[in-house]
Amino acid sequence: MFFLATYGFTNLACGLERWAASPSFRPDFRVPWWISLAGAISCFYVMSMINMQAMFGAFAICGLIFVVAERRALGTTYGDARHGIWSALVRSALYRLRRATFHPQNWRPNLLILGGSPEKRPHLLELGSAIVQERGIVSYFHLLKGPVLDLAEERRELLETKDSEVAERFPHVFYRVDIVDDIYPGVVSVAQSYGIGSFQANTVMLGWLSKDDRAEGYLKMLRDLVRLDRSILLVRHKEKTNDTGKSERSKKKEIHIWWGGLQGNGGLMLLIAFLLSNGHEWHGTTINIMTAVDDALAKREAEEALQKIIAAARVSATPCVILKQGRSISDIMYAESADADLAIMGIPMPPESISAENFFKHINQMLDKLPTTIMIHSARNFSGEPVLFDESKSQDSISV
Numbered sequence: 019m020f021f022l023a024t025y026g027f028t029n030l031a032c033g034l035e036r037w038a039a040s041p042s043f044r045p046d047f048r049v050p051w052w053i054s055l056a057g058a059i060s061c062f063y064v065m066s067m068i069n070m071q072a073m074f075g076a077f078a079i080c081g082l083i084f085v086v087a088e089r090r091a092l093g094t095t096y097g098d099a100r101h102g103i104w105s106a107l108v109r110s111a112l113y114r115l116r117r118a119t120f121h122p123q124n125w126r127p128n129l130l131i132l133g134g135s136p137e138k139r140p141h142l143l144e145l146g147s148a149i150v151q152e153r154g155i156v157s158y159f160h161l162l163k164g165p166v167l168d169l170a171e172e173r174r175e176l177l178e179t180k181d182s183e184v185a186e187r188f189p190h191v192f193y194r195v196d197i198v199d200d201i202y203p204g205v206v207s208v209a210q211s212y213g214i215g216s217f218q219a220n221t222v223m224l225g226w227l228s229k230d231d232r233a234e235g236y237l238k239m240l241r242d243l244v245r246l247d248r249s250i251l252l253v254r255h256k257e258k259t260n261d262t263g264k265s266e267r268s269k270k271k272e273i274h275i276w277w278g279g280l281q282g283n284g285g286l287m288l289l290i291a292f293l294l295s296n297g298h299e300w301h302g303t304t305i306n307i308m309t310a311v312d313d314a315l316a317k318r319e320a321e322e323a324l325q326k327i328i329a330a331a332r333v334s335a336t337p338c339v340i341l342k343q344g345r346s347i348s349d350i351m352y353a354e355s356a357d358a359d360l361a362i363m364g365i366p367m368p369p370e371s372i373s374a375e376n377f378f379k380h381i382n383q384m385l386d387k388l389p390t391t392i393m394i395h396s397a398r399n400f401s402g403e404p405v406l407f408d409e410s411k412s413q414d415s416i417s418v
Contacts, residue, residue, distance in 0.1 A: 019065060019076040026061030027080065029054045038102035116215050125400070126154040127293065129251075130212060130219035132205050134160060136184055136193070139225055141255045145392070146223050147188045148297045149290060156191045157212065157219065158184065161204050169197045202232075202239040210246050219248070220397065226254035226385070233374035240395070244367050249286060249400055252365060252393040254385050270300045274355045275335075276363040277309040277324070283364030286396040291362055292333050303359075305335040310342050310350050317341060352387030365393035 033054030035043040065073040131146045133139040136158065143158060150156045160176060162169045173195045184193040198204025209222050222243055227236045243250055273291050277284060288307075294300045307324055311317050317339045324337035340350055355361050363384075368377045385391055 019069070019072050020079075022061045022065050023073075023076045023080055026058045026065070029058035029061065033058060034103055038106040043102075112215050112217060115217060125220075127221050128155045128213075128217070128219050129157070129221050129223055130209060130248075131156065131158045131191075131223045132161060132208065133158065133223075133225055136160065136180060139255070141390070142223060142225060142253060143184070143188055143191060144299075145253060145294075147191055148299050149293050150190065151293070151297050152190070153293065155219075156188070158191050158193050159208055159212075160193070160195045161201055161208070162195065162197045163199070163201055163204070164197065165199075166197050173197055200235075202235040205239055206242045206246070209243055209248055220400070221249040221251060223251040223253060226252050226393070227378060230375070230378070233378050237368075237374040237377060241367055244395060244397075247397045247399045249397040250365075250393075250395040251290070252395075254388075254391045254393070256388070256390050258389070270359050271303055272358045273300075273303055273305045273360045273362065274358045275305065275307045276351065276355075276361065277307050278364050282366075283394050283396045286400060287362050287364060287394050288327075288331065288333060288335075290392065290394065291335070292331075294360075295334070305333070306338045306358075307335050308338045308340065308351075308354060310340045310347060312342055314341070348384050348387055351384055355388055358389050361388045361391040363391060363393055365395050367395060 032045070032049065033051045036049070036051035036054060062073070065076070127150050129146050129150050131142050133142040136143060146156050146158070160180070162173060162176075176195045177193075180195075181193045184191055196204065196208060198207065205222075205224070209219065212219050227233060240250060240252075273294065275287050275291055277287075291305050295303045295305055307328070309320055309324070311320050320339045321337050324339070328335050328337065338354070340354060342350065345353075351361075365381065381393070
């Protein structure tokens with residue numbers, strides 16, 4: 019049994035190395051990969067014919083030897099074939115993905131987070147990881163401002179130390195460090211160049227502006243990202259405090275979507291809330307779709323329209339239509355969402371005639387009265403209807 023197992027695993031290793039086309043695998047006696055794999059299968063078949071129980075016993079002992087040798091980290095002159103095998107699989111998948119026709123129904127959130135040092139903005143990592151889960155890719159970029167000559171060593175040290183720390187806490191997040199001349203133009207460069215082939219980042223997550231003197235550069239960056247057809251998630255984090263003024267962890271039990279309509283940003287807003295509520299941390303969260311109207315007739319119409327959308331999308335949510343009664347939108351948001359765990363709202367890009375100062379002043383007036391908020395601007399090429407609704411649902415039944 020052990021002779022056959024040794025011969026079988028040797029054939030298996032040789033076949034996989036040949037198939038993966040590892041440059042370091044250059045045996046003097048070359049055999050096509052399929053012959054080696056056929057030899058491995060033949061060995062395992064003969065073992066099963068001789069004695070099935072003995073075969074599994076031999077496999078168990080071989081596996082035990084492998085685990086012990088790997089844990090002891092023995093020094094060897096040979097490498098591990100697994101890296102080459104996974105690389106070959108990824109390469110093959112990318113080639114096939116390039117030839118496959120994309121349908122909006124296949125949309126996945128491939129998220130690019132740009133948040134500086136991970137210790138300063140852990141909430142971006144938490145939210146990004148909670149949104150994507152197992153459905154896409156999360157890449158966290160730490161941008162260093164300055165010349166490469168001065169920052170190359172720091173970049174190398176950050177990659178060696180922070181990558182493992184981020185991976186340990188957020189296994190689905192890839193950590194990267196790039197050196198740029200200026201932060202905001204650097205964000206635009208990373209957003210348009212990161213990826214390979216048709217597998218690219220389609221959504222960018224950023225922290226909300228905290229310094230007024232950077233308003234012009236920040237708004238220019240947002241406009242450039244919109245022109246590049248990237249969906250944008252802007253996170254304004256707000257710590258919850260108890261009666262004594264100390265920070266307390268959000269219960270993650272209530273999400274408020276401030277609805278402005280399905281068209282525009284509405285589809286992505288609803289989809290982000292759904293993705294969050296289906297994750298581990300936000301599981302069981304109540305989603306409330308909030309909107310404000312002028313009179314009772316408009317309230318009934320809005321409630322009916324929202325009920326149709328919720329039913330068509332098969333999303334567990336509750337419509338909440340509020341009468342304005344002479345109140346401003348900021349006051350209504352504060353009254354309804356001050357105690358929520360997360361608010362989601364759309365954010366339009368202002369025309370060029372609007373100054374950055376006036377734009378941020380207007381948005382901040384609403385944010386000051388809200389909990390942690392995700393502001394969403396959907397890319398022009400994002401079509402929410404195929405992701406949220408069945409093709410059989412007519413556009414009339416889901417419009418609002």
